[in-house]
Amino acid sequence: MADIFAEMSIARMKQPGLTSSLRDAESRYKRLLDALAEGVVVHDASGAIVEFNDAALSILGLSREELIGATPIDPRWSCVKADGSPFPGEEHPAARVLVTHQRESDVVMGVNQPDGTFTWIRINAEPLFREDSNAFDGVIVSFADINAVKQAEVAVKERERLYRQMFKNTRSVNLLIDPVDGRIVDASNAAKAFYGFEGDGLIGFSILDLNINGAGDVKKHIADVLNGGAASFDVQHRLANGLVRDIQINAGLVELDERQFIHSTNFDVTDRKNYERQLVDVNCALSAERQRLDEIIWGTNVGTWEWHVQTGEVRFNERWADIIGYGLSELAPISIETWIGHCHPDDLEQSNARLQRVFSGEDDYYECECRMLHKSGHWVWVLDRGKVVEWDHEGNPVRMSGTHSDITPSKTVEAEIRRLAQTDQLTGLANRYQFNAMLSHIVQMNRRYNKNVVLMLLDLDYFKAVNDTFGHPVGDKLLVRVGEIIKTHSRDADVVARLGGDEFAIILPMIEDVADAATPAQRMIDEISLPHMIDGHEIRVGASIGISTCEGGESDPEAIYSDADRALYRAKACGRNKYCFHKSGSSENCDECAHILCGDKQP
Numbered sequence: 001m002a003d004i005f006a007e008m009s010i011a012r013m014k015q016p017g018l019t020s021s022l023r024d025a026e027s028r029y030k031r032l033l034d035a036l037a038e039g040v041v042v043h044d045a046s047g048a049i050v051e052f053n054d055a056a057l058s059i060l061g062l063s064r065e066e067l068i069g070a071t072p073i074d075p076r077w078s079c080v081k082a083d084g085s086p087f088p089g090e091e092h093p094a095a096r097v098l099v100t101h102q103r104e105s106d107v108v109m110g111v112n113q114p115d116g117t118f119t120w121i122r123i124n125a126e127p128l129f130r131e132d133s134n135a136f137d138g139v140i141v142s143f144a145d146i147n148a149v150k151q152a153e154v155a156v157k158e159r160e161r162l163y164r165q166m167f168k169n170t171r172s173v174n175l176l177i178d179p180v181d182g183r184i185v186d187a188s189n190a191a192k193a194f195y196g197f198e199g200d201g202l203i204g205f206s207i208l209d210l211n212i213n214g215a216g217d218v219k220k221h222i223a224d225v226l227n228g229g230a231a232s233f234d235v236q237h238r239l240a241n242g243l244v245r246d247i248q249i250n251a252g253l254v255e256l257d258e259r260q261f262i263h264s265t266n267f268d269v270t271d272r273k274n275y276e277r278q279l280v281d282v283n284c285a286l287s288a289e290r291q292r293l294d295e296i297i298w299g300t301n302v303g304t305w306e307w308h309v310q311t312g313e314v315r316f317n318e319r320w321a322d323i324i325g326y327g328l329s330e331l332a333p334i335s336i337e338t339w340i341g342h343c344h345p346d347d348l349e350q351s352n353a354r355l356q357r358v359f360s361g362e363d364d365y366y367e368c369e370c371r372m373l374h375k376s377g378h379w380v381w382v383l384d385r386g387k388v389v390e391w392d393h394e395g396n397p398v399r400m401s402g403t404h405s406d407i408t409p410s411k412t413v414e415a416e417i418r419r420l421a422q423t424d425q426l427t428g429l430a431n432r433y434q435f436n437a438m439l440s441h442i443v444q445m446n447r448r449y450n451k452n453v454v455l456m457l458l459d460l461d462y463f464k465a466v467n468d469t470f471g472h473p474v475g476d477k478l479l480v481r482v483g484e485i486i487k488t489h490s491r492d493a494d495v496v497a498r499l500g501g502d503e504f505a506i507i508l509p510m511i512e513d514v515a516d517a518a519t520p521a522q523r524m525i526d527e528i529s530l531p532h533m534i535d536g537h538e539i540r541v542g543a544s545i546g547i548s549t550c551e552g553g554e555s556d557p558e559a560i561y562s563d564a565d566r567a568l569y570r571a572k573a574c575g576r577n578k579y580c581f582h583k584s585g586s587s588e589n590c591d592e593c594a595h596i597l598c599g600d601k602q603p
Contacts, residue, residue, distance in 0.1 A: 031255065031256060035254035035255055035256070035263075036053060036055055036142075036254065036263065037055060037144065037145075037252060037263075038055060038142050038143060038144045039052070039053065039055040039056030039057075039058070039059040039060065039121070039142065039143045039144070039145075040052060040053045040055070040056055040140065040141065040142045040143075041053075041056050041067070041094075041140075041141045042128075042138060042139070042140050042141070043071070043072070043094050043098070043138050043139040043140075043141065044137070044138045045098075045136055045137055045138050046071075047071040047072055047073075047094070047095070047098050047139075048069050048070070048071055049067055049068055049069060049070050049071070050068070050069075050138070052064075052067055052068075056143070059111070059119055059121060059143065059144075059145045060111055060113065060119075061111070061113025061114055061115055061117060061119070062113075062114065066114075071089075071095075072089055072092035072093075072094040072095035072098070073089030073090060073092065073095055074089070075089070076114075077089070077092070077111065078111070078112040079092075079109050079110060079111055079112070080109070080110040080112070081108075081109070081110070082108040082109075082110070084110075087109055087110075092109075093105075093107045093123045093124070093125035093141065094125045094139045094141045096125070097125045097126070097127050097139045098139060101127045101136050102127065103124075103125065103126050103127065103189075104123070104124065104125040105124045105125075105190070106122060106123075106124065107122070107123045107124075107125075108120065108121070108122050108123075108146070109121055109122075109123055109143075119145055119147055120145070120146045120147050120149075120150045121143040121144060121145055121146060122143060122144050122146050123141060123142070123143040124141070124142050124143070125139055125140070125141045126139065126140050126141075126142075126189075127139055128140055173187070173188060173190045173191035173194045173195070173265070173266045174187070174188040174190070174191055174263065174264070174265055174266075175187050175188075175191055175207070175263075175264045175266065176254075176256075176261050176262070176263055177207055177222075177261060177262040177263075177264060178261060178262075179222045179225070179226055179260060179261065179262050181206065182206045182207040182208045182218060182222070183204060183205070183206055183207075184202055184203060184204065184205050184206070184207060185203065185204075185261065186203065187202045187203060191266070194239075194266075194268065195210070195237070195239055195240055196239045196240035196241050197240050201240075209238075210237045210238060211235050211236070211237060212236050212237070212238050212244060213235055213236055217235065218235075221233050221235070221249075221251070222262065225251045225252070225253055225262050226253065226260070229252065229253050230250075230251065230252040230253065231251055232248070232249065232250050232251070233248075233249055233251075234246065234247070234248050234249070234269070234273075235247050235249060237266075245268050245270045246268070246269050246270040246272075246273040246274075247266050247267065247268060247269065248266070248267045248269045249264050249265070249266050249267075250264065250265045250267075251263065251264040251265075252264075302319060302403045302404060302405045303316065303317060303319040303320030303321075303322075303323050303382075303403060303404035303405070303406075304316070304317045304319070304320060304401070304402070304403050304404075305317075305320055305339075305386070305401070305402055305403070305404065306399065306400070306401045307336060307386075307399070307400045307401075307402075308398070308399055309359075309388075309396075309397045309398060309399065309400055310396075310398060312335050312336040312337070313335065313336075314334055314335060314336055314338065314339065315334070316328060316331070316334060316338075319404075320404050323372070323380060323382060323404055323406045324342055324372050324373065324374050324375060324380055325374045325375030325376055326375050342372045342373045343370050343371070343372055343373075344370065344371035344372070344373070344379060347368070347369070347370035347371050348370070350368060350370075351368045351370055351384065354366055354367070354368050358387075358388060358397070358400075359388070359396075359397050361395075364387065365385065365386070365387050366384075366385065366386045366387065366388075366400070366402065367383070367384070367385045367386075368383075368384045368385075369381060369382070369383055369384070369407065370382055370384050380406065380408050381406070381407045381408045381410075381411040382404045382405060382406060382407060383403075383404070383405040383407045384402065384403075384404055385402050385403050385405075386400050386401060386402020386403070387400065387401065387402065388400045389401050422434035422437075424497070424498040426476055426479060426480060426498070427479060427480050427483035427498050428483070429483050429486075429487075429496050429497050429498045429504075430495060430496065430497035430498075431497065431498065431499075432497065432499045432500060434495075434497065435495065435497035435499060435505055435507070436557070438495045438497075438507060439455070439495075439507055439557045439560070439561070440557045442495070442507055442509045443550060443556065443557050443560065445509065445510075446509060446510065446550060447550075449510070451509070451510045451511065451512070452510075452511040452512070452513075452514050452549050452550060453507065453508065453509050453510075453511065453549065453550045453560070454507075454508040454511050454514055454517045454547060454548070454549050454550075455505065455506070455507055455508075455547070455548050455549075455560045455561065455563075455564045456505065456506040456508070456517060456520075456521060456545050456546070456547050456564065456579075457499075457503065457504075457505055457545065457546045457561075457564040457565055457567075457568045458486065458503070458504040458505070458506065458524065458543055458544070458545045458568075459502060459503050459504075459543070459544050459545075459568055459572070460478075460482065460502035460528070460541050460542070460543055461541055461542035461543060461544055461572070461576040461577055462541050462542065463475065463478075463501075463502040463541055466478060466539055466541060470534075470535075470537050470539070473535075474534050474535055474537060474539070477534045477535070478532060478534055478539055478541070479498070479502060481532055481534070482502075482504065482528055482543075483496070483498060483504070485524060485527050485528055486504055486506060486524055488527075489520045489523045489524050489527070490506055490508075490520065491508070493508075493509055493510065494506055494507060494508050494509070495507040495509075505564075506520075508520075511549075514547075514549045514581075517547050517581075518547075518579065518581075521545045521547060521579040522579065524543060524545065525542070525543045525545065525577060525578070525579060528541065528542065528543040529541070529542050529543065529577055542576050542577030543577060544568055544571040544572045544576050544577065544578060544579070544580075545567075545568065545571060545578070545579035545580070546563075546564045546565060546566065546567030546568025546569065546570070546571055546579070546580055546582065547564060547567055547579060547580065547581045547582065548560050548561075548563030548564035548566075548567055548581075548582040549563075549582075563582040564582060566582055567580045567581060567582035568580070
């Protein structure tokens with residue numbers, strides 16, 4: 001389109017009096033403009049509008065007298081940006097092109113028309129240059145009424161949220177096609193860029209060569225446009241680089257030089273199509289799964305409910321009441337407050353949030369796991385599922401039906417699985433996995449409160465001889481006994497773990513004085529060292545303990561463990577059945593350890 005008006009401007013400069021041929025050409029160009037659904041205006045080099053088409057008058061709501069001579073910064077435009085803020089005249093695409101001589105495209109603007117109506121338009125502005133001198137000669141502006149697009153965006157705002165990122169950079173292309181042979185007679189710069197043809201390589205190309213759906217589909221689409229004047233359809237086009245893209249086409253019939261042509265606006269919807277296909281597959285799978293689950297639930301003895309949303313009236317069956325330990329009559333009078341009164345407050349908040357998603361149309365079904373207060377005072381887990389089965393004419397929910405399934409056993413199993421994953425199976429103490437997690441957590445907590453955390457590593461002395469002499473069953477029972485002794489001499493806040501074999505660990509958080517750990521350590525050693533009668537056998541073992549601390553909160557779990565392990569090694573090296581503190585820089589010879597172990601020297 002820019003080339004057309006450039007040629008017209010050059011012709012006027014070269015020939016003050018228009019020739020018959022030029023008048024004919026200008027007439028053809030004018031008919032082409034008036035046949036376009038897009039508005040087109042032309043500014044001269046000073047910014048004044050010198051030419052326009054009927055669509056421009058219609059979209060802008062101005063008369064010819066009001067439009068001719070107007071400039072991009074004319075305050076009568078009264079335009080706003082896409083976000084609703086005022087659109088400064090100097091930011092108008094035509095005004096920018098007048099300054100930069102560079103193309104502006106895909107600018108969305110809202111126009112307040114003189115009669116009070118409002119129109120959204122999308123604008124492209126292209127600079128014009130003289131052919132003889134390449135001097136800047138003006139601006140051609142094309143714009144399209146996108147009210148329908150804006151309205152559609154509002155109507156499907158929530159759904160578009162899922163994939164609006166795919167569309168934010170999507171651009172349309174314009175083609176002018178000869179319906180006789182499918183030849184492309186004109187193309188916008190966007191079309192050339194999109195299809196990947198250099199220069200005017202796209203001009204003269206056949207739409208039959210672009211469309212991979214076959215000549216039959218192309219002929220049908222052309223016939224639909226010729227018969228109806230306009231049509232929309234989806235096709236697949238092959239780009240110059242060989243890629244195939246899904247294209248959505250909006251086409252209309254135009255007349256040019258007493259001949260009919262098809263003007264098409266093309267949108268690349270490949271990403272959207274792929275996403276929709278995936279979404280259809282996922283929705284089909286979900287629908288099938290939901291159907292199967294519904295059949296299973298309704299075939300079991302589940303609680304049922306019906307809720308009249310506007311009035312709060314509800315109906316429950318006997319099983320609904322039985323799940324929480326009541327007879328249905330005991331719950332009378334029944335209303336939505338019956339549910340609210342028995343649902344855990346934290347879960348009720350979640351339930352309300354999910355109900356709102358159903359009411360707003362975001363979700364088709366309601367589903368939530370909730371705790372309900374049993375008559376005996378404990379909490380029962382239920383799977384609460386439902387669907388709105390009646391809406392009023394304004395789209396508000398009227399009636400909703402659903403089920404309650406008691407899932408307490410499965411929740412109990414889940415809790416037991418979590419417990420087993422964190423528990424030593426022999427002693428019932430924390431296992432190494434739980435020990436590592438708790439040590440890291442307690443170190444972080446002690447850093448926050450600037451307290452000491454103490455770690456004791458306990459290893460039995462001569463335990464291998466017990467297994468070799470009396471067998472592993474006796475050894476296992478001894479380990480259980482040792483675990484009980486350690487728990488007895490530990491605080492409720494302490495973490496006691498069996499790390500494996502005959503190695504135990506005790507984490508003491510929030511310790512004021514590290515030396516205080518000596519007392520429970522000695523008590524554990526004293527009691528473990530006593531004779532133990534197991535299966536008629538008198539068993540004697542000792543215990544060595546290595547003790548480390550977090551050094552005022554500056555250490556880390558790995559360092560604390562390593563220090564305690566070194567202290568344990570020293571305790572065993574110094575005769576066993578002792579405890580030993582780790583102290584940075586201390587000697588590791590027996591004399592130094594002896595002083596520390598005996599308590600003569602504070603750690």
